[in-house]
Amino acid sequence: MRMIVKVKNVVKRYSEKIALDHFNMEVYEGEILGLLGPNGCGKTTAINCILSLLSFDKGEIEVFGKKMTPNSYDIKRQIGLVPQEVSVFENLTVRENIDYFCGLYVDDKNVRKRYVDEAIEFVDLKDYVKFYPKKLSGGLKRRLNIACGIVHKPKLIFMDEPTVAVDAQSRNFILEGIKRLNGESSTVVYTTHYLEEAEMLCSRIVIMDNGKDIVSGTTEELKAMITTSEKIVVSFVSIEDSVASLMKGIPHVIDIERNGEDFIIKFENGINNLSNLLSFITEHNLTYTKLYSKLPTLNDVFLELTGKELRD
């Protein structure tokens, strides 16, 4: 796959605060890249630097193989942005808003009309074309925000937390839409702090914290990087401490946490973890009320790599 965005050692400071600290990122054509990190970790700053909305102190940024500057109009023609805030004119209707933002890229009136119709169709706002944004619900506003960012059919789309503060139904609609855009050969850079979204949507993920890229890879690659590969939660009717301590001897167990009646047993990479535990239970004649296995999440990856929860 062709690399279309290359960010190398970018440093961005706001007075004394370092917003981006030697940040690196690569985006390949046709992928949905998730930029995952807690609020305030520098995701939006990174996007703004890539798009030349912000200057940066050090490093290099290339988009479509060329250095990105505020005057790179030929590159900008191929880029779309869906900002975190709903950024539309309150005094223009849905259709007028989409037409205005399309007009910033497309001069031909007929082409623009077709693109606007297609964008309205894409976000399913046909019934609201004459509505003013203040009359739309939060979810519909988000759809309008997306339509304004993708109407000119960009090859590369930056979406900055487009599902913040929307209901579940609208969120699913937006996520499905992003998949469809990707299916129509658009490359998407998607920033979020929602782990489930990133896991469900993104073909590759860059995890960042404190302005740094911590690690990148596919979801599977990231999960494979951490020690804990599986967690099994078991709740016994009764268990003596001496027996409980013997659980550490089960193959591949790396740690055991006790949370009330629940034991959370962490396993490193290995097979048959669940059957090994069941054998232990049978062997010691234990009765359990609850037992289930949890595969590691991106939060576990983040926790192990940074020492803190992603939602902290």
Add this chain to the structure above:
Amino acid sequence: MTVFKYFLKIAIKNRWIIIMYVTIFFVMTVLNSNDAVKREESFVESKLNIGIIDNCNSELSNSLKDYLKDENNIVDTVEDEDYIKEQIFLEVADAVVIIPEDFDEKVIRREESVLVYKDDRKPQSIQIENQINKFLAFANITYENGNFALKDVAEALNESVEVHVLPSGEIEGSGINTWFKFYFNFTGYVTIALYIAVIGVVMSDFRDENIDSRRRISSKRFLEFNREIYLGQLTLASAVTITFIIASIIFMRENIWNVYFLKYVVNLIVFSFSILCLTFLINNITRNKHAITALSTVLSLGTSFISGVMVPQEILGDKVLAVAKFFPTYYFVRVNESMINSLSDIGFDIFMQLLFAVAFLLLGLIFSRKDLLVQ
């Protein structure tokens, strides 16, 4: 031309601001035209209701009484100050004249010879004063060898004078000229209020940080975007200016050749440009709609008041006018108020307005650059 098109579209969506100011303007104009033009089209000396108390009862005082009786209606009165004041307050009498015992001596000595009670706020008070002064002036002229030639005085007073009201033209204070002064002075107030409010509010939409980010990452070139925005502003300003000029022609189409109309047109165009530049400066200082609306009200009303739009510059204090000189409205009003023979007579005031335009533009560019650097 998408940006241009949507600039005008958003401006039109703020039409209520435009309609409000234009309505205020035209209501004021209609009220003024009913008043200002008719004010000086006719001259009628009407009879007043006056009371006369003659304490002298001489030949001279009787002659004065006869003259005043011919010119006015006589009402009964008594020599009691409170009573007289009440009569005037209740408009039973327009004036009461008291002739003192030593009236003849006072006239000969050219001292103040009669006491007149009147309401100085009313124009009638001038009329009675004039009549008495005229009589006394003629009486003094005829005084010779201890006698007044009262017959000659009566004849002289009976000479009637035909008053011709000059229709219009460049006579200062004439009705038509007053109308144009008022009309174009008031366009100053409306221009400031409209430009800052409408263009300011539209620009605050376009300069909203998030919307502007979308523009900045688009393939629309910065210069092209600005060109379309300024073209939009210029179109809007031109539409407003032309509306005011055309409306003045419609209101005063028969009298347009009796005033130096070109002076008003040139002045309004230059002032309009100057205020457009002020709007540019304000838009580069703040994006806050509330601040812009507040500035629109404060600057339009404040500068109009101190510059002579609402109150003539002649009756404003020196300190007020000194402050007013730091704003183009002062020079705009001066041009409207001036009597000129050619456009070169208003060169200085036009130059000052253009100078302000350049200053506003430069300051706007400085703030605009600062804004870019912050980003």
